[in-house]
Amino acid sequence: MNMSEATHFDISGLRGELLHDEPMSRHVSWRAGGVAQRVYQPADLADLLVFLRQLPADEPLLAVGLGSNLLVRDGGYCGTVLLMVGALTELRMEDGLIYAQAGVPGAKLARFAANNNLCGAEFFVGIPGTLGGMLAMNAGCYGGETWSVVQRVQVLTRGGELIERTPQEYDIGYRHVTLKQHSDEFFVGAWLKLGQGDVEAAKQEIKVLMEKRSASQPLQMPNAGSVFRNPQGEHAAKLIEACGLKGRRIGGAQVSEKHANFIVNTGGATAADIENLIGEVQVTVQQQTGINLHPEVKIVGEKTT
Numbered sequence: 618m619n620m621s622e623a624t625h626f627d628i629s630g631l632r633g634e635l636l637h638d639e640p641m642s643r644h645v646s647w648r649a650g651g652v653a654q655r656v657y658q659p660a661d662l663a664d665l666l667v668f669l670r671q672l673p674a675d676e677p678l679l680a681v682g683l684g685s686n687l688l689v690r691d692g693g694y695c696g697t698v699l700l701m702v703g704a705l706t707e708l709r710m711e712d713g714l715i716y717a718q719a720g721v722p723g724a725k726l727a728r729f730a731a732n733n734n735l736c737g738a739e740f741f742v743g744i745p746g747t748l749g750g751m752l753a754m755n756a757g758c759y760g761g762e763t764w765s766v767v768q769r770v771q772v773l774t775r776g777g778e779l780i781e782r783t784p785q786e787y788d789i790g791y792r793h794v795t796l797k798q799h800s801d802e803f804f805v806g807a808w809l810k811l812g813q814g815d816v817e818a819a820k821q822e823i824k825v826l827m828e829k830r831s832a833s834q835p836l837q838m839p840n841a842g843s844v845f846r847n848p849q850g851e852h853a854a855k856l857i858e859a860c861g862l863k864g865r866r867i868g869g870a871q872v873s874e875k876h877a878n879f880i881v882n883t884g885g886a887t888a889a890d891i892e893n894l895i896g897e898v899q900v901t902v903q904q905q906t907g908i909n910l911h912p913e914v915k916i917v918g919e920k921t922t
């Protein structure tokens with residue numbers, strides 16, 4: 618098989634698409650980083666189950682949504698990436714709840730809720746990730762948080778077993794979610810419980826939130842949103858700006874002039890440029906303020922030697 622050649626596994630019963638040596642820069646919003654050995658985009662949930670049951674037990678596995686909070690180092694990811702976006706896309710009303718699969722983007726979810734006269738999901742519009750990524754990160758903004766509207770989730774284990782879990786089974790905090798009992802699994806869907814609302818008011822709120830975003834964020838350049846979590850009682854952006862780091866560059870990576878907690882790819886940034894700049898910001902802020910900044914973005918894969 619050639620590099621990046623797509624293969625359809627009709628013969629073995631798989632209906633999705635398998636890519637080899639696939640540049641992850643195509644799948645992450647920073648548009649930078651190394652290749653993944655394999656990327657599998659299932660046709661649907663049933664297909665994903667079949668794929669997992671065939672996968673060797675020791676194969677490293679990484680679930681990826683829209684890659685809006687992810688950096689794959691330049692040495693690449695040695696394993697299989699499961700691409701949820703464009704794959705797990707079901708979205709429907711079920712017994713008064715929204716059932717959405719992990720690959721559904723936040724903006725689609727927000728609009729679906731508004732169109733069904735439900736309120737409390739408007740904040741999803743500002744998060745350019747999938748439901749799976751938002752569950753993994755407990756993503757949130759403007760006072761809303763993903764897990765505050767979750768009634769239960771649907772997860773898939775490495776072995777291909779489909780399980781439902783309640784929020785009580787997780788430790789959930791600010792941009793933090795871990796399953797209390799260890800299990801190798803990932804999110805494939807969730808049931809969301811929202812209040813009755815006014816569709817026009819919800820649509821107006823969505824419009825306002827979108828305008829707020831484009832006024833305050835450097836959306837014209839590839840980025841991954843807020844790089845650092847806000848320390849207790851502080852704003853990472855304010856600390857970074859106060860340390861004079863706005864505009865600081867390493868290679869093609871730059872601390873945004875518009876929003877200091879964003880690092881933008883000005884063109885041709887490597888994952889190392891971005892990771893080194895993250896490190897430099899951490900060291901400078903620590904030296905000047907005594908505060909440790911912890912990355913919100915997830916960094917995976919191998920460094921180049």
Ligand SMILES: Cc1cc2nc3c(=O)[nH]c(=O)nc-3n(C[C@H](O)[C@H](O)[C@H](O)COP(=O)(O)OP(=O)(O)OC[C@H]3O[C@@H](n4cnc5c(N)ncnc54)[C@H](O)[C@@H]3O)c2cc1C
Binds near residue numbers: 682753841843
């Ligand atoms: C312009 C911009 C603005 C942003 N604004 C916000 C904001 O306001 N609030 C906020 O919280 N975030 C924000 N983000 C960050 C990002 O959108 C969120 O963290 C989002 O939840 C990531 O979703 P994703 O599908 O892109 O996940 P990915 O980036 O693909 O993955 C992120 C992590 O989640 C894991 N993951 C992905 N899918 C699954 C799954 N199905 N099961 C288990 N684990 C999974 C991945 O392995 C990885 O560790 C912003 C990003 C950008 C680019």
